[in-house]
Amino acid sequence: MPQWMKFAFISMFFAGFTSVIARHGMRDVSGELAIFIRTVFVFIFISIISLITISGGEFSQLRVGNLFWFGLSGLTTSLSWYFYYRALKQGDVASVALIDKGSILIAMLLAWLLLREQITPRMLAGAWLIISGLIVISRK
Numbered sequence: 001m002p003q004w005m006k007f008a009f010i011s012m013f014f015a016g017f018t019s020v021i022a023r024h025g026m027r028d029v030s031g032e033l034a035i036f037i038r039t040v041f042v043f044i045f046i047s048i049i050s051l052i053t054i055s056g057g058e059f060s061q062l063r064v065g066n067l068f069w070f071g072l073s074g075l076t077t078s079l080s081w082y083f084y085y086r087a088l089k090q091g092d093v094a095s096v097a098l099i100d101k102g103s104i105l106i107a108m109l110l111a112w113l114l115l116r117e118q119i120t121p122r123m124l125a126g127a128w129l130i131i132s133g134l135i136v137i138s139r140k
Contacts, residue, residue, distance in 0.1 A: 019097045023088050031085035039081070098137045104130060 026034045080103070087096045105127055111117040 019093045023093050031089040035081050035085040095137050102134050
């Protein structure tokens with residue numbers, strides 16, 4: 001198994017915990033306060049991990065274009081987290097998490113349009129299954 005795939009499965013594992021833990025922590029507090037506190041913790045943890053693993057020379061490789069795209073990614077992450085926490089406060093974890101994972105479809109489409117990544121028949125079949133799952137879960 002390629003290393004990127006191992007990292008992706010580890011990410012999936014922790015992401016599965018994230019929604020349940022966050023929902024548990026939102027008892028008696030708003031989604032906005034919850035995401036603020038979570039973001040503070042994320043900043044601290046990522047800062048520590050990054051300071052340990054990034055070599056000093058890497059910072060000299062940063063360009064304005066990198067900062068623009070990272071900033072845009074930070075903005076879209078912030079909006080995603082904001083609306084995710086609003087949904088999580090009101091909906092059940094499994095439904096909210098599944099609908100959120102529909103972002104795979106958006107990522108696939110944007111990667112094809114902007115990065116010229118290929119969309120294979122296997123990926124289209126997977127996208128169809130995701131859409132089917134979203135329809136089944138979102139209907140009451």
